[in-house]
Amino acid sequence: MWIKRKRSWEIPESNTTPEAIWQDRRRIIKAMGLGTAVMGLDIGTAHAGLLDGLFSSGAKGEQDAIIVPDVPWKGQFPAKRNDAFKLDRSLTPEALNATFNNFYEFGSHKTIWPEAQELKVSPWQITIDGMVSKKKIIDIDDLIRRMPVEERLYRHRCVEAWSMTVPWTGFPMSELVKFAEPTSGARYVRMETFMDPAVAPSQKQSWNPWPYIEGLTMEEANNELAFMVVGTYGHPSLKQHGAPLRLAVPWKYGFKSTKSIVRFTFTDQQPVSFWHSLQGNEYGFWANVNPKVPHPRWSQAEEKIIQTGMKVPTQLYNGYAEQVAYLYKNMNLPDTVLYR
Amino acid sequence: MRVLRVLLAVIAVCAAVAAIGVYVAGPAGVDLGTLWNSGSPGSLNLTQAVVQRYIHPAVWTEVLIPVLLMPAVGVFTTIAVLALLFWLLLMWRRSAK
Numbered sequence: 534m535w536i537k538r539k540r541s542w543e544i545p546e547s548n549t550t551p552e553a554i555w556q557d558r559r560r561i562i563k564a565m566g567l568g569t570a571v572m573g574l575d576i577g578t579a580h581a582g583l584l585d586g587l588f589s590s591g592a593k594g595e596q597d598a599i600i601v602p603d604v605p606w607k608g609q610f611p612a613k614r615n616d617a618f619k620l621d622r623s624l625t626p627e628a629l630n631a632t633f634n635n636f637y638e639f640g641s642h643k644t645i646w647p648e649a650q651e652l653k654v655s656p657w658q659i660t661i662d663g664m665v666s667k668k669k670i671i672d673i674d675d676l677i678r679r680m681p682v683e684e685r686l687y688r689h690r691c692v693e694a695w696s697m698t699v700p701w702t703g704f705p706m707s708e709l710v711k712f713a714e715p716t717s718g719a720r721y722v723r724m725e726t727f728m729d730p731a732v733a734p735s736q737k738q739s740w741n742p743w744p745y746i747e748g749l750t751m752e753e754a755n756n757e758l759a760f761m762v763v764g765t766y767g768h769p770s771l772k773q774h775g776a777p778l779r780l781a782v783p784w785k786y787g788f789k790s791t792k793s794i795v796r797f798t799f800t801d802q803q804p805v806s807f808w809h810s811l812q813g814n815e816y817g818f819w820a821n822v823n824p825k826v827p828h829p830r831w832s833q834a835e836e837k838i839i840q841t842g843m844k845v846p847t848q849l850y851n852g853y854a855e856q857v858a859y860l861y862k863n864m865n866l867p868d869t870v871l872y873r
Numbered sequence: 874m875r876v877l878r879v880l881l882a883v884i885a886v887c888a889a890v891a892a893i894g895v896y897v898a899g900p901a902g903v904d905l906g907t908l909w910n911s912g913s914p915g916s917l918n919l920t921q922a923v924v925q926r927y928i929h930p931a932v933w934t935e936v937l938i939p940v941l942l943m944p945a946v947g948v949f950t951t952i953a954v955l956a957l958l959f960w961l962l963l964m965w966r967r968s969a970k
Contacts (some may be wrong), residue, residue: 640934641918642925734934739942740910740917811914 595628598646601768602776604655606674609682611767612702618685618758625697625840627766633839634773635691636792637807638726638733638745649773651732652793657777661712663798664719669712673777677763679712680704684767685760690822690851692786696836701781702764707755709797715751719799723748724780724791741811747791748804748818749782750860758783758856784850784857786820815873821861822851823872878963885956892949905948906941 601607632646639645657673682704690696710722726745730736736743753759760781763770770776775792782789788808798804808816815829824834824847835844850857861871899908909917924933940948 640925640930641922642930644930648930734938737934737938737942738906739904740907811910812918815915 595632598631598771598773599627600646600650600771602654602770602772604674604769604777606677606763606777607769609677610702610764610769612682612684612764614684614686614700618687620686620688620698622688622698622838623840624686624700629840630697630699630765631771631773633697635693635787636773636775638735638743638793639773640735646771646773648734649771652727652772652776653732654772654777654793657795659778659794660796661799662796663723663800664716665799666714666716673763676709676712676778677704680708680761682763684764687758687760687781687783688851688853689781689783689787689790690836690847692788692816692820692828692833694828694831694833694836694847695839696847696851697839699781700766701760701762702767703760703762703781705757706749706759706761706780707757709761710751710754713797713799715799718801719751720801721748721750721799721803722754723796723798723800723804724794725796725798726791727793727795742805742807744795745791745807746804747780747789747806749789751799752860753782753857756857756860758853784822784853786816786822788816789820814869817870817873819861819866819871819873821857821872822847823849823868825849826868826872828873874963874967878960878967881956881960881963885953885960888949888953888956892946892953895945895949899945903945904942905945906938908945909941 633643634645634649635643636645636649639648655673659671659673659676661669661671682702684700684702686698686700688696689699706722724747727733728736728744730743735741749759762775762779762781763777765771765774770779775790775794778794779792780790780794789806803818806816806818809818822833827833833847836847837844848854864871895903895908906917921933921937924937
């Protein structure tokens, strides 16, 4: 007998927000008296401004933020959707996704999309070095042409306790690893973001350990979910989303998903990530989603879905436990290390 | 007016002590942002978030970043001197009455 086993992240249709409420969400939430500062301060300082982004960005014109870069690889879009990665939750409307972003190189606020337009995404070269058979420097369009590009629907869970659902276009990170030809001693992949203080104002902050660094273990990088993103919503990535090449690791908090990557270094040393070196007790190397392990300043038990404004329970590994739990099974690490 | 005089005196003394402390014990030429980050990275990050989200992003990038990139000794000395000058001004106005 064929039994349909529901995946842990699937939610019933009854939980879907009615379209009328979605269309009228701003007025409804405002009417509920959820003032910006009250909400932000109630949950945590890093969370502050969530509703700011939702409301104030609208005034600027959300559609204006969808500026698709004119890049040579635009012919790759739209890519075929891989139905193995679908969600039982509504997608975040692109206009909202385009106006509510964390991209620390351009600032600590959410409406960084105008500033991010300064980023020049073509030509763009990727360096692959470290413990590999041969160092490679490759143009992004050449890399994309060599990769099996597809679309996947992923949840995205921010450490600030909000979430969205995004149609990413890209290729499995395992394909990049294969292309890099790491040597047997490589245990980690270190990813590095562009460095250009003339373009990204936060990079002028000499006290920050620029450029932005993140890392994964080789096992994580080879996991089926680890995805190198080159597009969203059926077109090349917007600059505020980390064009032209970013990571999506949906079982981890969003800050692990490095944006605008220029270098992959294979190494036997655990990379010291940007946020770990700044505030390691709050934003660590592992950063796996776990509702039972709170951030030092706020709970991670629930998340606010930004397109509905509704709070839902957060799930272990953001609902992807079936795919990734094995990676951490025999690790004797404290919860505050593995899940922050 | 008395409260203001006391406040200015306190600011002048604290800034002077900070300037001397950084000059004697701190890394040579350290900028204010690096000094702040080494002592309390969380509060610096929080300040940036509050300024950019609730005041205006440009206040941080155009005003505060340049200030934070200045040498800490210079910033503290400037604050101490300005506070002292205003305190002297208030004292002069008080004695002139």
